[in-house]
Amino acid sequence: MANNNFIDYVKITCRSGKGGAGSHHFFRAKGLPNGGPDGGDGGRGGHIILEGNSQLWTLLHLQYRKHLFAQDGEGGGENLRTGAQGEDIVIQVPLGTVARDAETGEVKLEITEHGQRLILTPGGRGGLGNDHFKSATNQAPQYAQPGGPAIEEQVILELKLLADVGLVGFPNAGKSTLLSVVSAAKPKIADYAFTTLVPNLGVVAYRDYQSFVMADIPGIIEGAAEGKGLGTRFLRHIERNSMLLFMISCDSLDVAAEYRILLSELEQHNPELLDKKRLLAITKSDMLDEELEAELLASLPADMPPTIFISSLTNKNIQPLKDMIWKALHE
Structure with a gap:
């Protein structure tokens, strides 16, 4: 996904169609000047509908489509003729799209399956x-029901990527490099901070033709919850992940301290993120020998998650990491 094509937040104005009015017509024919009521019903106004599409990964197609106006229903006619329904507007959205009321922030609906229509x-x-409205006491009702009004509202559409594993770490921890090694994804990789500016998804091939989906989000820094760096804007993309893979470079001054900072930023964004399963990968460990690894591992507190040393450069422990992830996903 190109950086300038990934849009995960849009605000749109929606207006449904108003319902058509019922008819208050009376049947008239030669020799029957005072026939009974035969007014038909009005047609329903058009809905605005969201439909899930698994081939979409961004809300880019809605970025410049700010107004969605559905068609009004037609009024009823004589001879019990029902008016035509207003044409619906059906908008294709990626799986993981959440619609919120722009004023209250209340969640209106979520799209999670391909072909799902809400x-x-x-x-x-x-x-x-x-x-x-005819009855024994009122055989010639002079009124019919008006159509229901249209609804106009502002709606926020947010995309939360659906993935099995979310990568969490500071900038330059090796998240994008790992994703490029274990999947066909081609995220931007460089030796400076914040090379990843948008989330990236990759399908990781596993044993016996099985697979799981991994999501790489822009790096977190201390104070992200207060808006530092890229803030926590992209953390919504790991809210639906089954588990979190924390990634910390082996050249960190204090691995445990970095882990706790990351955990704290997640908690400030959404405390429910702490309920997810966690693994810790210490990256760039091709720089370490066995003795240094053992020393670093022994220095970690007992409350750290299951830990593995990896190197995306040399493929060190990449397959064992996949095994750990697969086991955690299927426990």
Whole structure:
């Protein structure tokens, strides 16, 4: 996904169609000047509908489509003729899209499956014709029901990528390099901080033609919850991951301290993230010999998650890392 093509947040104005009015027509024919009511019902106004599409990975196609106006329903006619329904607007969105009310922040719906269709903004109901209101005491009702009003609202669409494993770490911890090694994803890689500016997804091939999905998000720094660096804007993309893989470079001055900083930033963003399974990968460990690894491992507190030393440069322990991830995903 190109940086300038990845859009995970859009604000749009939606207006559904208003319902058509019911008819208050009376049947008239030669020799029958005072026929009974035969007014038809009005048509429903058009809905605005979201539909899941597994082939989409961004909300880019909605970035410049800020107004969605559905068609109004038509009024009912004579001879119990029902008015035509207003045409619905169906918007394709990536899986993991959440729709919120722009004013209250309340979640309206979530799209999680391919082909799933949910009504975002419902159209107004069609009004009933006067035929519905006839009775023994009122055989010629002079009224019909008006159509339901249109609904106009501002909606925020947010994308939360659906992945099995979320990579968490400081900038330059080796997250993008790992993703490029274990999958066909081609994230930008360089030796300076914040080379990853948007999330990247990769499908990781495993044994016996099985696979899992890994998500790399921009690096977190201390104070991200207060907006430092890239802030926590992209942390929504790991809210739905089954587990988190923390990645810390072996040249860190204090691995345990970095881990706790990362954990603290996650907790400030969403405490529920701490309920996810966690693994720790100490990266760039081709620079370490067995003695240094043992020394570093012994220095880690007992409450650290299961830990493995890896090197994406030399493929050191890449397969054992996959095994650990697969086991954690299927426990």
